[in-house]
Amino acid sequence: MFEKVEVDESYIRIPKDRLEEFYINVLTALSVQKEDARIVADNLIIADLRGIESHGAQRFGRYVRAIKKGTVNLKPDIKIEKESQVHALLDGDEGLGQPVSYKAMMLAIEKAKENFIGMVGVRNSNHFGIAGHYSLLAVDRDMIGISMTTTRPLVVPTWGLERAVGTNPIAIGIPVKDKPPFLLDMATSVVATGKFELYKRKNKPIPEGWGLDGRGEITTDPNKVLSEGAELPLGGLGELLGGHKGYGLSLAIDALCGVLTNATWSKWVKNTDEKRSNVGHMFIAINIDAFTPVEDFKERMKRMIEDVKRSKAMKGKKIWYPGEKGAFTAETRLKIGIPVYHKVVEELNGFAREVGVERLV
């Protein structure tokens, strides 16, 4: 059994089902449609189960605040604007990001079933939560799933001083025989924005190399990064260690999710609690049988992963593959509950009081 983050007495363990029920209660009390509430809850739960604390319970408040401010359309009329046998473009009508993203990936999967590939873009959407959720929908159906999104501009371009590009994450999910799926779910910045929020909430300094203060100097203060500074792209400051690669990936995701879909690119993406954040997403499903029988493929994925894991590790270290730690963490947490930070539990209980549903704990 494995726990990714340091979990101490400042965390309260909550059974997954209780947390799910709680999210749905709060969201439906706020007039979110039941089916949509369930998808948002799923997304938060998957994040917390897999140890991605930045996108779990601590993120719920953002959605609640946006809904209360009325900046999210709770009865969106999701339209298919373009469509062929292998692609589609959806207009999310400014609704919650998770339900339209779920629909988009399921549509991509349908297309890939019949025609080998499905590529579905979304515009006029909002924050979609954890990208891996949608890629796993494809993996559950024995396909390769790729999900991407624009985000608010919180990252400097290489040599830049100002926030101008997004943390634009990509998640690539791939089925593997007898093992947890391969799931690479990564921001194209050094770390996701939620990580800064987490360190801020815990009053802890961030490692050097994650972000800049307002003068463009490396800082260890998460508050400075979040208030006046900016995050660094994967590869870090300048070009020496490949910072232009993280920046380039971020722009490529802007092009696919923001420019191609007629949403906006990260520079103009708004926070969910501002009107019309206009986030864009892209979902791709690949039918493995197009290239090779899926069972052979999964067997070969297993062998590839075993090859890497078998290679020599540094002293006291172990070699993991993407998605493996998350799957182990989920196994544990399904048994003993999801640890929620005490301040987040207080926040959630506050929401319960406001909307008149039962407290979380």
Add this chain to the structure above:
Amino acid sequence: MFEKVEVDESYIRIPKDRLEEFYINVLTALSVQKEDARIVADNLIIADLRGIESHGAQRFGRYVRAIKKGTVNLKPDIKIEKESQVHALLDGDEGLGQPVSYKAMMLAIEKAKENFIGMVGVRNSNHFGIAGHYSLLAVDRDMIGISMTTTRPLVVPTWGLERAVGTNPIAIGIPVKDKPPFLLDMATSVVATGKFELYKRKNKPIPEGWGLDGRGEITTDPNKVLSEGAELPLGGLGELLGGHKGYGLSLAIDALCGVLTNATWSKWVKNTDEKRSNVGHMFIAINIDAFTPVEDFKERMKRMIEDVKRSKAMKGKKIWYPGEKGAFTAETRLKIGIPVYHKVVEELNGFAREVGVERLV
């Protein structure tokens, strides 16, 4: 006008056309078919024009040695093993990587013209040179082009001590109105292997953070990395600054290019001068008109790029977008010639002598 690398008197400027003619002369003298020789030459020239010295003239020797050793099939029978309206799988029959890659991307483009998306995998191939070459074929036809490949295993997985994954590059090309195309062409390691070879050839220390020596310590000696050590994934050592992301991207490319295509994954990829290197590639073309009129898209790409370039830069620095420096470098070099390092010129003249064609200069 702009020059990316330090070019001094140890370089000799050679007109692009002369270099192209020279490559074709040597290759055809070695029994490479004329059309294939032209594609290999194009690939080398594009690299050198764009300032990617690691994949230009200095790389030619590798192909020549492989051909002379007889490990590359010069009369490959390239077969389409699987095919639909939107995808195909080609068997490269152990021929040169560049010609089959060119065919594969052109096939992907054909499919995308008719059916919006084209995804073509290749197995039984060899080193395909610079990935950007193929993505630009799509860009030239107003499409988005994505190219990837497995490589030899020269990179450590996160926390690993042994070479176990590839530098597995990806190139994403996107057309832009009135500007050079967006072209992100990146190894998923901190830098490409050719960069180590370049520093070795010039007897220069590499920056800290590019590679490890045989004991797993950071080294500045390119010889140690190339002989006994290993390269680091993008994001560097461990997980603190995202090394698991570069490693994860490398494995994802292994899955798409090596596992899905029934080639092998990087762990078992051989050098081109060993028998059956069995490299795998993947090429994707996306028809922009599927989602939005291509002229609108290009206009919006231009605006996105201008937004980023307009943001505040660090003192004395400028903000570039992927592909921009390369395009400026190419403009200069088309006018005043491609600088080739004196030792590389000697090597090329040596090949000319061996196969009985005119010296380069």
